[in-house]
Amino acid sequence: MGDAGAQRPGRLMRPGPLASLLWTGLRRNLAMTGAVIVTITICLAMLGAGLLLRAQVHTIDGFLLDQIEVVVDLSDAITPAERSALEAEMRRDPLIVGVRYETKKQVYERFRRDFRGSPDVVAGVGPEDLPAALRLTLADPRASRDIVVTYTGLDGVEAVRDQRALLDPLYRFLDAFTVGAFTLAAVQALASFALIYTMIRISAHARRRETAIMKLVGASNGTIRAPFVLESAVAGLAGGLLAAGVLVAAKIFLVDGQFARQTMFPLFGWAAVWESAVVVLAAGVLAAAVMASIALRRHLRV
Amino acid sequence: MIVLSSVSKWYPNGARPALIDVSAEIGAGEFVFLVGPSGSGKSTLLRLLLREERATGGRVIVAGRDVARIPDRRVPQLRRIVGCVFQDFRLLPNRTVAANVAFALDVVGRPRHVVRSVVPEVLELVGLGGKADRYPDELSGGEQQRVAIARAFVGRPRVLLADEPTGNLDPATSTEIMSLLDAVHRAGTTVIMATHNASLVDAMRRRVLELGDGALIRDEAGGRYDQTVPQPVAPSAPPPVVVPAQPTGTAPDGERSPWATPARSGPVG
Structure with a gap:
């Protein structure tokens, strides 16, 4: 487009102004953001618990099969x-x-x-x-x-x-808890989506002047959407960190503190905890960002 | 710069077209008044130029591009060369004057040093040099419109669309805004101003495009707000309103406009 081509269309905002948009958005929406974080935390803690239970089954398997x-x-x-x-x-x-x-x-x-x-x-x-x-x-x-x-x-x-047949009840017990944890995680994921969907709707409404002006002065679609997606991803990150904290606490206080004295089986180690924590963090950030992108299609026309 | 050929626009559910078979050509650096009663299609025409709407018939060409055929992800590029100001200013109330102007550069990813140097310059040019840290609700209507013009101009668009920019302003302030837009024009920007302000149009005597019921009914160089009936200068004719008050710091007509003075500007747009 002529000499205006010097400004490439895909160029995004600098981190500074973007962070300021993000910050005002999060602050303006504090209660909603808090609700989203709590829901995501529960969802991810359940996901992490399911992963750790599976790790426990593997640990017992590895110990016993020999x-x-x-x-x-x-x-x-x-x-x-x-x-x-x-x-x-x-x-x-x-x-x-x-x-x-x-x-x-x-x-x-x-x-x-x-x-x-x-x-x-x-x-x-x-x-x-x-x-x-x-x-x-x-x-x-x-x-x-x-x-x-x-x-x-x-x-x-x-x-x-x-x-091994003697262990069947134990396996059934662990499996049931794993399925339960994953089911709860799925239910919470649905709740998280509903909340993120609402958060985006409120946020799109609160920001409608800003987005209108961004469109007017030629901000790219990615730039217009970025604050919303980031807002959700930050909530996902916060939820992921809290959930990872819950997993670490569970390992310290429940597994090492309580169960270790009560069972003859080996319990999963820290490696499994860190693995689950990483999965939980990544899932939190990515899923929240994806959910926000889906919600944006509905609530923000660019 | 802008070519309209047989442009028509039907809105869904509209009983009649908003624009019918409008053809016109606007050269680079022209100043054009767009007049006509409310509902005659002025705003629709401006929306077509910004690709906020697509024509249902004919072609709209801006800077050599068929606007309707620009892919969605390229539309932002169009809007960077077509600036826009409105009757209601559309400033962000929670940002200062300087931040409102800087926002337009920030969101298109301009580097910080550019933003820092250009924003004060542009505020100086619109006569708001001392009010950079004010918030919009601390400004008068005229000052708010200056901020809006600064925001539209700071990215150096090649076309500036003004949709009734003086609609909310008193006559004296309207005249100031008018001369500011004239300065933008003299800096090399193509300006299209939709207006109901007859005295401004009559004073400026620029090209006038008049729409009536969606059709282009007049395209007159050096025209007035109302159809100029060829007649000798009659004593009853209203005296032409001269644009007197230039905003502070603006050079009188004939001298170089302050918009053109900064050495930085180079080829505008």
Whole structure:
């Protein structure tokens, strides 16, 4: 467009004036911005909680899968020949990589060790009460159910116990909480969108003189939209920081402070917390900016 | 600079067109009055030039570009070469005079040192050098319109559209604003001024485009507000109003306009 081409159309505002527009916008809309931040914080804290619960499942998996064995309790009546045949068959099984025999005495020792925290339980059980066992190490611990089916009911086998099955309630518990957290996060995300949508509408109304003048003097569409998108992104950033703080606090006070003493399982470490915090921050800023852009299509014609 | 060829504009639901078959050519550096009763299509014509509306028929060409065909993302570029002032000034009440003018440069991404040097100059030129830190509600109507003109002019547009800029002002102030616009024109800017102020038009004797019911019914060089009936100078004819009061610091006619003086200006626009 002639010599006016010296001013390129895509040029955006300098940071200074843009920040001043942003600041007046946030201040003018303080209550609304606060509501948006609170909603986003809850949403992102739930998202982070879901991510940490998943990290916990992985942590337990990683810890247990190495150790999980299938225990074949032998009946007291089993003959040495039957036992050798059974062991031989197991060694031929491709799903099984290790077979270890434990006598009744060894089983009792292990029992005393596992339940050392509960002397009452140990006191009621003698070495003769527990069956001798074959402990099977599996090529893939997740295939334990097949082993249970194969060896249950064979001669001399009293029971086949899958240790992983004992953990099913724990897994179900963790999964349920994960799904719950993600669901709540989704609901809060919808609420956040509704609030951001309203925030943009109010903001577009409050700024209508400014935007009219910006259009008039030839500000690019990006420049006109930037303060709105940034306003929302700042709320997203604030929500993300608060949510990250909640996650850190939960790790310090709940996980390390409370659960660590109450469980025999390892708990997720700081790496998982930082990972979730980064995801939560990025999601907060990006989602808020995208939500604002969508709302702008409706409320601001440029 | 501006070419209108058979321009028509129908608004949706409009019973009749806002503009019908308007053709005119306005050269670079011209000063044109746009007159006609309310509803005759003056504002529509200005909106077409700014691409706030698109013509439904014909072509509107500004600075060599077919305005209707400028892609949306290029429209800001058009608006940087077409400045605009309005009857109601449209200043931002929460910004000072200087900040209002600087805003027009800030939002198009001009560097800070440019803003800092140009804004005081332009305020000086419109006669508001001492009022840079005032807020609009502390100014008179005439002063507010000067701020609006400064804001429209600070980006050095090649065309300045003025939509009844004196509509809210008393006659003396109107005359001041008129001479300010005249100074902008003498600085090389094409000025199109829609007005109902007959005495200003009659005093200036510039080209007049008159619209009536959307049609161009007069295009007269050196015209008056009302159709000039060819007649000898009759004693009953109203004496032409001379534009007397120049704003402070403005040079009298014939001398170089203060708008043209700054060495910085170079090729305007």
